[in-house]
Amino acid sequence: MNKQWHILVVDDEEITCESMAAWLREDGYSVDTAASGKEALEKTRRKEYAIYFVDLKMPKGIDGIETMMEIKKIYLDASVVIITAYATVDTAISAMKEGALEYIVKPCNPQEISMLVGRIIKVKNLERENTILRQKLLGQYTFHDIISKNAKMMEIFSLVQEIASLRSTVLIQGESGTGKELIARAIHFSGDRVDKPFIAVSCAALAETLLESELFGHEKGAFTGAMAQKQGKFELADGGTILLDEIGDIAPKLQLDLLRILQEKTFYRVGGIEEHKVDVRVIAATHVNLQEAVKQGKFREDLFYRLNVININIPPLRERLEDIPLLAKGFVERLSHELGKNIVDISEGALKKLMEHAWSGNVRELENTIERAMVTCKERVLSENDFQFLNGVKKEVVWSAPVMTLDEMEQMIIIAALKRTDGNVKEAATQLGIDRSTLYDKIKHYNIPR
């Protein structure tokens, strides 16, 4: 028995409502009554009820079936019990077709009603328990909106906590969609700058001149269209944190300006002569391999070292497959509220399908995929069929390995094959397309432990 469950009794006869309410209250339920469908809907908009007892025939206004349909527009999953004094097969079928959970003829045996209420509440209790357990499970693996139980990610979470209150710059690297901004936010909101601004700027979104003005502000008349003085993001973030997203895409001139602000903590507005000083923690993020960009002369080495004081490398989703079920369930839970859909879970088959996908767009792609499936899903659980649009999308091999020799590469591939096959040389050889003796030779040659 859960004393927090609310029940609504809807009947145009006051005595029916009140006597039923009194009987249910003795069972510990909180009971409201409504004398018409209209009143029932008004009450439903204010409060969700575990059970709705709705009289079929209410002469004034909308009848029981219409009331039920309107209630279900507000709460798709509402448990409505239609009550009638005049049972006919047609009305019963019609009520059930429209979504009534039960159809009862009054007066009915007290035992029948007791069992019915008990059965519905038992299901409600289980659903509530399930939701709580799921939230607890997700909560266990949630760090500032980032869901993961991957060991590398756990290390990142603890690093974030360690460095949150430092002033050092942070460079977050990772493929698109891995959650670089979320990590940046986690750093800001875990540290002592939490009550100060967090400003995120996408450096890739703006042209060089616009970005300069965006970051440092401009004086009136600094360029055509600069009708008034404007503060830049660095000034707005004073005391807080600025995230320079896609830092790898900025032009050389801006790289120099950034270097100055990191070294001197000062900057000039565009067109200005006055030096401004700010206290801003800089977090930079990029999907570009900055070390490579430095080698190629596309990124200033001195700026790279200034930014790379603390380095966080977020693994792509394909390297943390264990997170896919957690993330998928988390997205289902959040999106079902946002999309107003009554989808409560995702099937094992669907999860298996998601685990087999390449996810070159990482967590963002997974989120978009779940949303797309939910939009068209008609059931309460997302199934494999809802992800048919993923069929034919082959698992791409996204090559992001650092520079290495052919020997090193061969060694890495052999180790991976042995790991996949739990050390089964025959199977690993088949997967690698070589015969077993060749693989033995290579294992020996590279001194690979098994």
Added chain:
Amino acid sequence: MNLIYLLPIGSIEDEVLSVLEQRLHQVLGWEIRRSVPLQMPVTAFNAVRQQYEALQVMRAVADVVPSSAKCALGIIQEDLSIPMLTFVFGQAQLQGRVALMSLARLRQEFYGLPANKELMMTRTVKEALHELGHTFGLIHCPTPSCLMTLANDVQHVDKKESAFCGGCSVLLKDTLREFEMNEEKEVL
């Protein structure tokens, strides 16, 4: 006053009322006072169902509960029902001032069996304490042997014991004590 009224509705055997006075006082420790009988509320009779409408009878009881009493327990011979249910043994306002019980289904004769006065008295005391328990805020108890468990037929009534379970006893004692303390404050 820590007072509960026993209110016969129509004609109730003196022996039933005497046993109730004695047993309710023993269990609750409060004064149980017998009231003058209330006339049968004719408008509460449902001729089609040949039963009395519980809520209407309770309203008639509510009209005559003396302000000095915490609550009144109406006792009626006739069978009771509410529009949604074929019958009720009784009904009460949760944490309210009115409780009502019927003797009809507590008698073996109702089921075509020979009369058994002792059994009827035991059932009557159980039902009276159950309904009064509601007026003190107790709800149905999941313990099958507890007086506050919901009984949907007379077999259920017989199965439960004539006592509150540990949990319900504590809640009841607390509520009774609260009333008694409020009473003392008012006297002071």
